[in-house]
Amino acid sequence: MEDSDIDNEQELRRPLGITLLGGLYLFFFMLTVSSYGHPFPFFGTIYHGKIAGLLVFFDSLICLYLFLGLMKRQSLTWYLLLVYNAFELVNTATNLLVITSAELEKIVGEKVDTTGLFASNISVVLAILLLSVFIFHHRGYFTNRSKYLF
Numbered sequence: 001m002e003d004s005d006i007d008n009e010q011e012l013r014r015p016l017g018i019t020l021l022g023g024l025y026l027f028f029f030m031l032t033v034s035s036y037g038h039p040f041p042f043f044g045t046i047y048h049g050k051i052a053g054l055l056v057f058f059d060s061l062i063c064l065y066l067f068l069g070l071m072k073r074q075s076l077t078w079y080l081l082l083v084y085n086a087f088e089l090v091n092t093a094t095n096l097l098v099i100t101s102a103e104l105e106k107i108v109g110e111k112v113d114t115t116g117l118f119a120s121n122i123s124v125v126l127a128i129l130l131l132s133v134f135i136f137h138h139r140g141y142f143t144n145r146s147k148y149l150f
Contacts, residue, residue, distance in 0.1 A: 022070040029063035044098030078142040085132040
């Protein structure tokens, strides 16, 4: 009987990696929500107004779902995290290649450092790649086979 209690306790204990990932995707959620009302770059186009608001809303919902799925250790979330990260990689690379510094300067209202912009975007791409590798290798953390979060 004691062995089954230990097994159940270990099953309920959330690994540190999942906790940290959950915190990161909660941060992504808050960061996305805070960008509401600002221009939103999406696949090489900078959107304004209502369309930008809708893009922020849907991105926020996705980040919230990923956060909740991480906290529940849902196995479906493992796939969704990898798909979302791949989507973000493609979106970031497309924005970097298509959106010109002149377009950004028009929106920001001041000169944009192109080398700094390039370096920061490459840093984001590398961070997402490393995050995706970590998620891929820790599939065993996602033990909840339920299809639903609630």
